[in-house]
Amino acid sequence: MLEINYYLILSALLFSIGVLGVLVRRNAIIIFMSIELMLNAINISLVSFSSYLGEISGQIFVFMVLTVAAAEAAVGLAIIISLYRNKSTVNIDEINILKW
Amino acid sequence: MSDLFYLVTLLPLLGFLVNGLLGKKINNEKITGIIGSLMVFIPFLIASVTFFQLLSFNPEERSIFVNYFSWITAGNLEINYAFLIDPLSMVMVLVITGIGFLIHVYSIGYMHGDPGFAKFFAYLNLFIFAMLHLVLADNFLLIFLGWEGVGLCSYLLIGFWYQHKFTGEAAKKAFVMNRIGDVGFMIAMFIIFANFGTLKISEFLPQLEGYPLNDGLLIAIGLLFFLGATGKSAQIPLYTWLPDAMAGPTPVSALIHAATMVTAGIYLVARTSLLYALTPVTTQTIFIIGIVTSLLAGTIAIKQNDIKKVLAYSTVSQLGFMFIALGVFAYHVAVFHLVTHAFFKALMFLGSGSVIHGMKDEQDIRYMGGLKRKMKITFITFLIGTLAISGIPPLSGFWSKDEILYKVMSNAGTVYYIIVLISAAITAFYMFRLVSLTFYGKARYNEEKIHPHESSVMTIPLIILAVLSAIGGFIGMPHFLGVPNVFEEWLAPVFSKSYSVFESFQPSVEHSVSFEIILILISVIVASVVSWYAFKKFSKQETFEEESGFGKVLENKYYVDEVYDTVVVEPIKNVSDKFLWNIFDVKIIDGVINGIANYFSKLSFDWRKLQTGIVQDYTAISVAGVIAIILYLLLK
Numbered sequence: 001m002l003e004i005n006y007y008l009i010l011s012a013l014l015f016s017i018g019v020l021g022v023l024v025r026r027n028a029i030i031i032f033m034s035i036e037l038m039l040n041a042i043n044i045s046l047v048s049f050s051s052y053l054g055e056i057s058g059q060i061f062v063f064m065v066l067t068v069a070a071a072e073a074a075v076g077l078a079i080i081i082s083l084y085r086n087k088s089t090v091n092i093d094e095i096n097i098l099k100w
Numbered sequence: 101m102s103d104l105f106y107l108v109t110l111l112p113l114l115g116f117l118v119n120g121l122l123g124k125k126i127n128n129e130k131i132t133g134i135i136g137s138l139m140v141f142i143p144f145l146i147a148s149v150t151f152f153q154l155l156s157f158n159p160e161e162r163s164i165f166v167n168y169f170s171w172i173t174a175g176n177l178e179i180n181y182a183f184l185i186d187p188l189s190m191v192m193v194l195v196i197t198g199i200g201f202l203i204h205v206y207s208i209g210y211m212h213g214d215p216g217f218a219k220f221f222a223y224l225n226l227f228i229f230a231m232l233h234l235v236l237a238d239n240f241l242l243i244f245l246g247w248e249g250v251g252l253c254s255y256l257l258i259g260f261w262y263q264h265k266f267t268g269e270a271a272k273k274a275f276v277m278n279r280i281g282d283v284g285f286m287i288a289m290f291i292i293f294a295n296f297g298t299l300k301i302s303e304f305l306p307q308l309e310g311y312p313l314n315d316g317l318l319i320a321i322g323l324l325f326f327l328g329a330t331g332k333s334a335q336i337p338l339y340t341w342l343p344d345a346m347a348g349p350t351p352v353s354a355l356i357h358a359a360t361m362v363t364a365g366i367y368l369v370a371r372t373s374l375l376y377a378l379t380p381v382t383t384q385t386i387f388i389i390g391i392v393t394s395l396l397a398g399t400i401a402i403k404q405n406d407i408k409k410v411l412a413y414s415t416v417s418q419l420g421f422m423f424i425a426l427g428v429f430a431y432h433v434a435v436f437h438l439v440t441h442a443f444f445k446a447l448m449f450l451g452s453g454s455v456i457h458g459m460k461d462e463q464d465i466r467y468m469g470g471l472k473r474k475m476k477i478t479f480i481t482f483l484i485g486t487l488a489i490s491g492i493p494p495l496s497g498f499w500s501k502d503e504i505l506y507k508v509m510s511n512a513g514t515v516y517y518i519i520v521l522i523s524a525a526i527t528a529f530y531m532f533r534l535v536s537l538t539f540y541g542k543a544r545y546n547e548e549k550i551h552p553h554e555s556s557v558m559t560i561p562l563i564i565l566a567v568l569s570a571i572g573g574f575i576g577m578p579h580f581l582g583v584p585n586v587f588e589e590w591l592a593p594v595f596s597k598s599y600s601v602f603e604s605f606q607p608s609v610e611h612s613v614s615f616e617i618i619l620i621l622i623s624v625i626v627a628s629v630v631s632w633y634a635f636k637k638f639s640k641q642e643t644f645e646e647e648s649g650f651g652k653v654l655e656n657k658y659y660v661d662e663v664y665d666t667v668v669v670e671p672i673k674n675v676s677d678k679f680l681w682n683i684f685d686v687k688i689i690d691g692v693i694n695g696i697a698n699y700f701s702k703l704s705f706d707w708r709k710l711q712t713g714i715v716q717d718y719t720a721i722s723v724a725g726v727i728a729i730i731l732y733l734l735l736k
Binding site for chain 2 (some may be wrong): 019022023024056092093095096097
């Protein structure tokens with residue numbers, strides 16, 4: 001069995017990729033996907049710790065996260081669609097009316 | 101008797117409330133006038149009864165203290181709503197309610213048809229209410245309440261015909277001038293409370309007895325009270341408001357600006373006479389101010405052409421005479437002159453009102469003349485008043501003015517006697533000029549347009565006042581005539597301590613009877629000659645030339661108003677306009693406020709750029725924060 005460290009490193013890498021994706025990319029859908037990536041990175045951490053500690057609650061929490069992520073995907077995509085209908089774009093540089 | 105005495109002050113208040121609140125609804129001049137007059141007449145009756153009851157007591161016991169309720173209690177300060185009924189306040193109450201009633205009756209005729217009829221009577225009753233507090237109160241604060249109350253009523257009534265700009269300005273002038281004096285009154289009260297721990301007159305005066313002569317503290321209090329008195333009683337330097345106050349209706353001039361309110365200063369000094377007897381320095385100040393005021397106002401009156409202005413300056417001058425009496429430690433004489441002056445000056449003001457009314461609001465005596473036959477009662481009563489003020493025996497003014505002259509002679513010396521005698525002669529001169537120009541000679545008005553007439557409701561008060569002016573002086577005849585001076589005896593308990601203080605440092609001089617008779621003869625001869633000269637000079641005058649030289653200075657009242665304007669008013673205006681407004685307010689106050697606002701506005705102009713509106717920027721900052729926290733936890 002692999003050591004827990006590998007799982008955690010994988011999780012950290014995936015999370016960092018997700019963060020960078022959110023910060024760097026301009027397409028709203030890509031950003032959205034990056035957020036999902038971060039969620040899944042956390043899921044990996046949770047499952048690894050659950051297995052390592054012999055504790056079931058971590059895995060149960062992952063189901064919770066997946067459910068919320070599904071709901072979030074529904075809401076998030078709906079927002080992106082209505083944004084596109086209003087602005088004809090999903091480039092978030094052009095969605096900047098929340099400023100001085 | 102004190103059971104009913106509270107009605108004396110309560111009824112005028114009631115009259116004020118009824119006429120003030122319901123006057124428009126009643127909308128009936130008769131009812132309003134009767135209510136207004138009754139609410140002064142009933143107090144007069146009660147006061148008369150009280151007067152006779154006081155008379156039945158021993159002279160030392162004629163001082164009754166009536167405590168109604170506690171008004172203010174705070175720490176050491178205890179102010180009771182309490183009245184002091186003593187010979188002095190009794191005299192004042194009788195004058196106020198008695199003459200007040202006559203003037204109320206007169207006003208029914210004078211104000212007939214005025215849209216503000218009910219308002220006028222409401223104000224008059226409020227005035228009587230305040231004035232009674234002024235003279236009856238036992239503590240300085242309650243006196244001050246009355247003092248301010250009469251000032252307010254004076255303001256309201258001067259500006260009664262508020263449609264004209266100048267009445268409003270005259271009212272403001274009176275109010276501001278009085279306010280200057282009131283500051284003195286207030287500071288005097290503060291000093292008294294700080295040093296004597298009480299504001300009650302009956303507790304304050306006894307504490308003075310141990311003080312040496314001319315104590316600095318007492319001089320300060322005395323001068324500050326006198327400053328208040330110069331404001332209310334129109335003396336130098338604060339007299340200029342009184343002539344302007346003639347903008348009000350004539351009954352107001354008679355009641356407030358001749359008979360009652362303007363004598364408040366004399367009353368105040370007389371009430372605290374012990375204070376002034378103990379400080380001869382203050383008394384001398386009063387004496388000098390009185391002399392200068394009487395001369396100044398008397399000379400101005402010679403060249404005035406407005407019938408009411410002449411009387412107004414005459415009032416200032418006569419008030420000066422009262423202060424002269426106070427300035428030679430002759431307190432009862434001052435009050436005596438106050439009473440006789442109230443009779444004949446109220447009479448002459450009402451007479452002038454009758455003339456103005458009959459002449460369709462003409463006030464300039466250059467356009468009158470020959471009214472003797474057209475307005476018989478007004479003429480006769482006015483003439484009696486003139487003879488009285490000029491000092492022709494045996495009318496009331498003669499007795500009081502002569503007593504003042506005698507006291508000046510014996511307490512101040514011959515030089516001052518001559519000065520005051522000149523001032524008295526000037527009085528006779530301008531009064532006979534006024535009578536001659538108004539009632540004698542040929543008519544100088546348009547006889548086709550104006551038909552002078554009199555109305556009976558106005559002449560009855562004139563007749564009563566004329567009788568009082570004629571015989572009122574007999575209450576205070578000098579001793580050498582072999583009759584008792586009842587007025588002096590009546591007031592003796594009030595002033596006995598002051599007089600004993602005065603005699604302790606200046607023993608009284610006993611003059612022989614022949615000396616007194618010579619003095620009287622001198623003043624009678626002077627008054628008669630001057631009166632006759634003025635009558636001869638002016639009764640035939642028909643043309644009026646432009647004044648020049650000194651006459652012009654007199655006609656323009658020594659340019660005192662102009663001097664006050666340039667020395668006080670304009671600098672204050674300039675400072676307010678150029679410094680307080682344009683520099684202090686605009687630059688400093690607004691500058692500080694706007695500066696603070698600008699500072700933050702500029703600061704935030706740079707910082708607001710943080711808000712890019714791009715979600716990723718916010719996220720980046722948030723991530724940077726998270727990383728920073730993690731680093732901190734790791735490296736700790």
